[in-house]
Amino acid sequence: MSANAIRIWCAAIFATVGLSAVNQCNAWEFDPLFAQRSVLPTPAASMPGDVALRICVFESIPNPLPLQEAVERALCINPKTREAWANVKIAAADVGVARGAYLPTISADWQGVRDDTNTDVIGHPEFSSNYRNSVLRTESVSLNWVLYDFGGRSAALANANALLAAAKANQEAVLQTAFAGVAKDYYAAQAAQGTYLASQEIEQTALTSFKAATARANRGIASISDELQAQTSWAEAVTSRTKALGDWQSAVGSLASDMGLDASMPLSLPPVGDGVKPGAEFTESVDELIREAKRTHPSVRAAQAQLEAASEKTKQTRAAGLPTLSLVSKYSWNNQPTTLEVGTPQFPASGREWYIGFQIAIPIFEGFTRTYQIHDTEARTELQRYTLNEVEQQVGLDVWTSYQTLKTATDNLDNTAMLLDIAQRSYDAAQGRYQVGVGSIVELLNAQSSLAAAKRQRIQSLTDWRSARLQLASKLGTLGISDIAEGNSVAGK
Template sequence: MNVKTISLLAIIATWGMNAHASGAFGALDVLRAEQNISATAAGSIVPVCEFDRAPSRPLPLAEAVERTLCNNPKTRAAWAAVKAQAAGVGVARAAYLPTISANLQGVRENSVTNVDNHPMLSTDIASTVHAESVSLNWLLYDFGGREAALKNANALLEAARATQDATLQSFFAQTAKDYYASKTAIGSLQAAQDVELMTRQSMTAAQARADKGVAPITDALQAQTQHEQAVFSLTKAQSDAQTALGTLAADMNLDPSMPLELPAVTDNVQTGKDFSEPVAAMIRDVQLSHPSVRAAQAQYEAAMAKVTQTRAQGLPSISLVAKYSRNNEPQSMGVGEPTFPSTGHDAYIGVQLSIPLFEGFGRHYQVDQAKAQAERQEYALEDAKRQVGLDVWSSYQTLTGATQNAQNSANLLAIAQRSWDAAKHRYDAGVGNILELMNTQAALANAKQRRVQALADWDNARVDLAAKLGRLGRGDLE
């Protein structure tokens, strides 16, 4: 009896009765395989998933992310995969324990034998027969097969947990992206409304000047044209905003038609870099610690353990076998003699050696197949490291550009606003022309759109880089 078997038996003796008292998932966890499963689909990011039926108004980013991580079908599927692999570890640990089976049989037996020309030798037996047996089989040694199976199960569990972490990071970032996209769409809608009002006022002023004869009718027509273009843009902005809000609702597993209200885009955000370490250091770190890399590493280790397990399954094994049985089958002294009630029992205990002698060369090819799978996982690990490094590099450059453009957009908006104010003042004073007014008007509308987009791009780039680094957590919800 090895150390692992003794440890598992001790666990059963200590925890068996307590675990039997509860029926919740993981409660009947005698072999401690399911004890570290997160309480929710959101893992440690959201320990308790409890929400009102309708989202808050306005909806903060924290609630949007929490609802998504808790309720999105894909995050729940990743959580279920962890549960399945944890149960697989339990199965692998159970292989160290004996199997005990009982067989109970109760039959009504009626046996008739007619011997021609010798009626004295004929029999007619009717009896009720009971038989009970208990069998034990305990695999004692198998050249490392069970140990390799347990390593494989543990590695697959670690891969499932890392995959869950990667899924949560991905949906955290996706929800933030959709959240900021919704805010951008709403900000663009507000900007389009401002532009529509601005062009309507210009159209009214141009029409008044044309009516008074101080400006040509073409000024009024050009102002009307620009106003119609603003109305067109406003209609599209309304559609884009509803589409973005529906996408965000779907992330949270809500009906896309669920009304959502988001806080307004403001200019008081601090668009500074949150990551001061060199990008090369980020890439080195992420190639070791990112959840997708950890998942690939665990898959590779599981594949290597599978090679050992497959090879060991073709080697001899030693088992302890035992059986006890009893029955009350009636006995007869001979042909034609009456039967008499009787009881009997049978018992044995011993050691069984099983030696696979020939499997049609199948074991050889099974080992080759397992080796090829391990080789494929090794390449998948290399590719995961390559991909996360590229993702960090790209996200870092995007954040750098978004940070610079956030300041550029503020400067652009300030200049465009002053240009518009000056052009409107000149036009109202009668010294400016409609072309100058419309040009500055269009420039201001464009600057407002770019400012809204730049702020959203910076927020999204910041969260995206954190996700690519695998660092998104509860602190990012504040």
């Protein structure tokens, strides 16, 4: 059965159960040297999670949209994750090429010609001839097998394996970055949604204050300035609510784009609830986290593999300038007719030839190109070493920054909870005092403004903490679907 027939058959089977035929049928690709085993069925399959990441097939968008659904859709559809997946496929194919260099190459040649030979001997027509042969055939089979090449093939294979390891590590790093990016956009949209809902409450509160000030002014208890100040505060609340709506729609558009949807796609997110239970303290010091990240982060492992590949490339280049020992063999057959002399009839005949032996190829002079090729690979190895140092330094900085951001966000959870409680009690007291005529409109409006700010800060602190812990997990290179669960202490992993 041909490869195309296998794909068509496989596609038909998987289409009946609603799965992605293209991704699932990758397992049927002809892979005699087992080089494609490192290629996973989908761009996000290497990320620990449920079956959605292994098939990248989703139903309609749920309402409200949970973070896990948004992340899974983004990881499967994001162009960068697909590019990284394609690079793994390329690197795996290169490993197959390097493994194939250990096998013999066999080639066959067939030639069929119509031969019309006409010989005119001037002055001696008795020696002239005119022969026509329908088909003259020549068939041959050749074999060439490199037996020894002073380490060139082994270095090429090591280089390909290192590049494959780098591609796989890079894919993990891209998935971590994409995960963190969509999580950040999700929480930004959730915060914007919460801010919009809070702005509606604030607008209603301002309207209530405005009505109370109007009632008191109509009864002559308060001055017209109280009513105007309350009306101004209400108008400002309306303006803030309108702006919050625009910010919310923009944030939702960014999240929809992350998932490969149109920015205009309406999305509904769950409300921002408290339910946050951070650990009392981080179980590891930031120094330990940085050291661990420099050792295990996918981007560091990718850079290390690139350095190893560059080193093996130097060995391969050196070996290419050394002799090679090959086993060579050939068998050929032809049906070329033969004749004893000019002018005598041709007789049907067949010929055979075969040989087997060893061939030694010794490069003697290459115009010094090999020397400069080695200089080039050595310089590239040095460059990769510096790149590795740069990546390690950046990973350390990212962990430090994310750690401090999470620590600040954790501290602010209690701070904003306390602030909201105080602002609510202050507003309740100011409203009561104003309604009984012992408080001023300035006191009420100040308390109202403080309550509005406290609500916004509380919503922001909740989403900041949730986002910050996922960002830290991403910088540590340990981010997974399980980290979406609320209250999972990232730093304590």
